[in-house]
Amino acid sequence: MDADEPDLLSSFRTTVLGLWVILVASGALWIHYHPRPSVPDAPKPTSASCQSAEDRMRLPGFLARRDLPVNTWISVDDLDWASGTAAARRDSVEWRYSKCPVKAGERFFPDETRTAPLVAPATGLLAHRVPLASDPRLSETADAGSMIDVWQGGSAMVRGLAVLAIYCPPGTRPPSADCEALVAASPSDALRLEKTDLSTAKVTALAAP
Numbered sequence: 001m002d003a004d005e006p007d008l009l010s011s012f013r014t015t016v017l018g019l020w021v022i023l024v025a026s027g028a029l030w031i032h033y034h035p036r037p038s039v040p041d042a043p044k045p046t047s048a049s050c051q052s053a054e055d056r057m058r059l060p061g062f063l064a065r066r067d068l069p070v071n072t073w074i075s076v077d078d079l080d081w082a083s084g085t086a087a088a089r090r091d092s093v094e095w096r097y098s099k100c101p102v103k104a105g106e107r108f109f110p111d112e113t114r115t116a117p118l119v120a121p122a123t124g125l126l127a128h129r130v131p132l133a134s135d136p137r138l139s140e141t142a143d144a145g146s147m148i149d150v151w152q153g154g155s156a157m158v159r160g161l162a163v164l165a166i167y168c169p170p171g172t173r174p175p176s177a178d179c180e181a182l183v184a185a186s187p188s189d190a191l192r193l194e195k196t197d198l199s200t201a202k203v204t205a206l207a208a209p
Helices: 005-033 187-195
Strands: 062-064 126-131 147-152 155-167 180-185 202-206
Touching (some): 126 155, 155 187
Antiparallel strands (some): 147 202, 155 180
16 A cells, blocks of 8 residues: 555545535524524414394394394394395294394394304303203393303302303203203302202393393
8 A cells, every 4th residue: 555545545534524514514504594484373263254234234134133142042032033034034043043243233144143052261261051940931031141140058159150152952942941051150160060069059140131
C-alpha cells in the first residue's frame, strides 16, 4: 500500500463528514424557516339551521300561539290550527319537538321539528330524568322552559329545576304517568335526585310561559 493512501483516505473521510455537516445544517435551517403547517382543528358542530321569521311566513305551516322554546313538545294548544296554509298538515308537526325557537305569531313548519328531544344542559349542569307519575297532568302543563320542584315526604328535595323537555314514550299522549321531565340540574342537585326515590316523589311545576 502506498504511504500516501492513508492520508488520501483520511482526507476523503474528512470531506464527506464536512459535506454531511453542511447538509444537516442546511436542513435544520430549512425546517426552521419552513415549519410544517399545523393540522387544522376539526370543525365545531353547528346547531341546526333555523329560518328567519320572514322566511317562515313563506313556508307551509301553522302560526304559533305562544313563544315555543327549543324542544317544545307541540300539542293541541301550541299552534293556531285554523291558520294552516294549503299544504300544511297537522300530523306533520303535532306531537313532535321543535328544533328552533319560534316566537308567537311566527309560522311553525315541519322541517324544524324532530321526533325526540335533543337536550344539552348549560356548562356545569347535568341532564336528569324526573318521572311525572305523581301528577300525570304535568305532561300537559309543563314543557321546555318550565321550572319544577321535587318533594319527598312533604320536604322539598330540589327546587327550581329548569325543564329542558317533556319526554313521553312513542305513541303516548298526555296526560300520562309514563312521561318524564328532562331537567338541567347542578351536580349537587343531581346527587340529591340520585338519592331520592323518584318513583314516589311528588313533582310540582309552573306551566311554561
